[in-house]
Amino acid sequence: MTYRAPVDDILLSLNHGAGLLAAAKAGHLGDYDLDMTAAVIEEAGKFATDILDPLNQPGDRAGVKLTDKGVATAPGWKDAYKQWTEAGWNAVSGPEEYGGQGLPLAIHSVTNEIWSASNIAFDLCPLLTQSAIDALHAHGSEELKAIYLAKLISGEWPGTMQLTEPQAGTDVGALRTRAEKQADGSYRLFGTKIFITYGDHDMSDNIVHFILARLPGSPAGSKGITLFLAPKFMVNADGSLGARNDIHASGIEHKLGIHASPTCTMTMGDKGGAIAYVVGKENGGMAAMFTMMNQARLGVGLQGVGVADRAYQRALAYAQDRKQGKAVGSTNTGSDPIIAYPDVKRNLMLMRGMTAAARTICYATAVAIDMSHRATDEKVRARAAARGALLTPMAKAFSTDISNEVAAIGVQVHGGMGFMEETGAAQYVRDARILTIYEGTNGVQANDLLMRKLQMSGGEAVWDLLEELSVIVREVESSNDPAFGTTGAKLRDAVASVERTSKWLLEKIASAPRDALAGATPYLRLFSVTLGGCSLAKEALAARNDESMQGDTGRYATLARFFAENVTVQSGALERSVIDSADAVNGADAVLVA
């Protein structure tokens, strides 16, 4: 079945759950024209349905090939990329002075979800390009920007992000790729990078590589790394392409999923070194990397939302179509579609609820980042920046965790058919599995939430958010609406759990950091299921008063209730896991022997 962008759900989440409407009306989003939102989303959905979705399964099957001329992508890929860039989709949020449309990151984020839902392997190319744009825009010299930025923003020349080496994964400071300065101010790079997404391909005339390397005599570890830009083809003074640079894909990986996205080993220095230019300052690579990484983390979270939504859509269609037996209480004469069975309903609600919660967390992250750049009031900007920073690890980790859970349930709903590759449901299980790993594993995200984001000004960003969530809780409770069931109580308990657990952790970070770290992952989950539950409730309240909503708006209360009673309800247990089990985690050495 064909992907359809869930425009209603997206608008409700973006406008109300994530607060785009309120932010724009308060003037915190600059001159953004709210009338554009729905039109952009609908157009993106159309492109995804017509062009990207049909290539998804064939691309997964065909994969990519390494030839003498470099990496060949799957049939149709190059043409789709051309159409995509020509329609302006790569330039949605790019700065206008370099040809971008200057739309908020929030709008860009919605489109990112839509591309991922229809074709995550395709989405990876623009996702990495966006990171490159961010880094070059923030740290590059005017000269480099003049040559490369407009091409990156249009997508005519996609970018890559080259950090990882065999010994340097999460510990990027351990990298060994060597940079040598030349008399003309340029550099030569020598070394090998692994796991480079779209490191080479045939979809564009040129590729702009962003590479972390080490200069001789630099400090050890992450303080001694520098970000470089190296094009695949050198660029002549007139903008035409010149010689092939000395950076090549020397291998491609055989992966569990995202088969149509080339994951390359890149070799530099076979022919005298790759010609490269420093981006930012020498030994300033770490800061530049975080610029690249931060929005990429949100982007990966949105990939999680996209894949989850696609898995849900497919499972729903199957459950409506597939007939087996007779459900209890059925008055059908023939057999029932399996959606009539309570257990199948539960699975589908879990898929939809987790996807919707993750979506709003991601969109809210984007809206906060937008406000941190666009608001005129400095205090508003600072508060929004803290909010965006706090939400980013949850956007990344929670959304990608649930994408794996949702994709697995999607196969389950299909029964035996789900295990057959031709059905299409299994691909999402394979594709989603990388999302919890790349751009910082979810363990790294949990540590980031704890050790950086919670700690920021003694938890101020957390208390600020919890106050907002408490308002939602009171609104649900005072609505006295039976459709919410026990939602109010579940959310109230959860907010209290987050507060207590955050305080306990803040104390432990100071007194016994290993005890705090032992609970990082359940803390991230606790916070996310609380935030997700409150967000869905907020949307359910808003849906009733939003005249643009189609159909029975009470359905959003049912969804919020289901999520609160089945997911947010775990808050108390997660709190106990954080607080009780540090001893068992840190005392695990005697258990963890072969």
Next chain:
Amino acid sequence: MTYRAPVDDILLSLNHGAGLLAAAKAGHLGDYDLDMTAAVIEEAGKFATDILDPLNQPGDRAGVKLTDKGVATAPGWKDAYKQWTEAGWNAVSGPEEYGGQGLPLAIHSVTNEIWSASNIAFDLCPLLTQSAIDALHAHGSEELKAIYLAKLISGEWPGTMQLTEPQAGTDVGALRTRAEKQADGSYRLFGTKIFITYGDHDMSDNIVHFILARLPGSPAGSKGITLFLAPKFMVNADGSLGARNDIHASGIEHKLGIHASPTCTMTMGDKGGAIAYVVGKENGGMAAMFTMMNQARLGVGLQGVGVADRAYQRALAYAQDRKQGKAVGSTNTGSDPIIAYPDVKRNLMLMRGMTAAARTICYATAVAIDMSHRATDEKVRARAAARGALLTPMAKAFSTDISNEVAAIGVQVHGGMGFMEETGAAQYVRDARILTIYEGTNGVQANDLLMRKLQMSGGEAVWDLLEELSVIVREVESSNDPAFGTTGAKLRDAVASVERTSKWLLEKIASAPRDALAGATPYLRLFSVTLGGCSLAKEALAARNDESMQGDTGRYATLARFFAENVTVQSGALERSVIDSADAVNGADAVLVA
């Protein structure tokens, strides 16, 4: 890294957690000689390490091929199967009068875990053969048994189990394969079966197919189906093989996992019909199917345990070996192995704890079934039969659910390397994905637990088990051992949750069955995490007094504590989900629209 059977963990689980020792000492296992246990397990482990494990990854890569001569298995497969049957491994629990070794199902179950851990695609052939043995032994005529049973038990002729048709999956009564009675008392079968595991292969001279079909004029649905036996090659009076029967593999599936296990479309009737013999009575197929299915469900649970254990072993080895950065509080001069990080420890403990809990649930199911056959006291037999019936859906569903969770964490521990197929961790994610589906989806298991097993004599089997669990809780609490942390309180709460939830469900099954069904899956999980938590605590208590245990026996208390504080602790939330969320599940129709 190579698979090693975790003999210590297995013995502790089997003897103490699952109660093999007590059952044998009380004389409930007939003449079973306890001295055999360790020796059999060690020998099985050796065979798995030496023969099956090395074929696992190559088999996954090579897959199977459909040729003119039938299905060709991967290189080395045929030889391994020959060695395996010649070593007597197929005959472990078969009846002695037909050449079996007559060992308890519990011992057979341990070996099943070990084969699955080392090579789940291989294990599927004997798993299905075992179902065929059970059906033929319980329902077959003496004549059929004389010809086929010894060959099935030795494994010389493996069996198949042919139920599914395109329109008849979970609803097996919808099948259309047609049987026609012949003048000589035999039958001819016409039709197509799908998803037939090892439906054809080249590992043996003959294959004995067990096929559900429908006779003309039979009642509609499941009351009108009959079980037939049809050999691949006819058997002459002297036992030699005769003509090729009219049943052929006409297609093989391209699946997410278990690539080395052929999943066939079987066609009967191209040349006059497959010659077949009735097993049991005409229209008695449903009873025969449940005989086949019941132990197969336990067998699939053990596959879950095996795959989970293998994923854990691989992740542990990687975490001990892979060095990245420096953990908080580390006094190492160089970088630390990632196992030094609390978050990685947590992941590994979760893998090990869930695997150990599932293992004991499966073994306890087997011990109960053994007692139901071997005890001399009729009351003991009846109680054990009820226990085995109650535990079977949990053994199947919980073990296979956690196998997916554990396999996913296994990839996570490997970081980016885990996503690369050559690493080996990703295969477990692919392989495990079928386990929650075949032999009755886990949704079907949850319904079975609720509507059959809980309901049996008004919940008597549940109250009986909860009493035993309460004894464990008291022992943990009265041990006053700080190593248990908050384990006692967590288990006490959980047992109370199971009791309250069971009572609520019993009432609802009578008054509002759809409300009960809406909570079937969280109920199964609630029961399983409670039973698993109590089992691990029981083993921790026993380990201290078992002089045969190696190393620091206190490690089992740490594991039990970790599980109680991170998994069993979810009991309260699961109870609330069952009781609170029926309305949201059954009111989902307004939400579940495209």
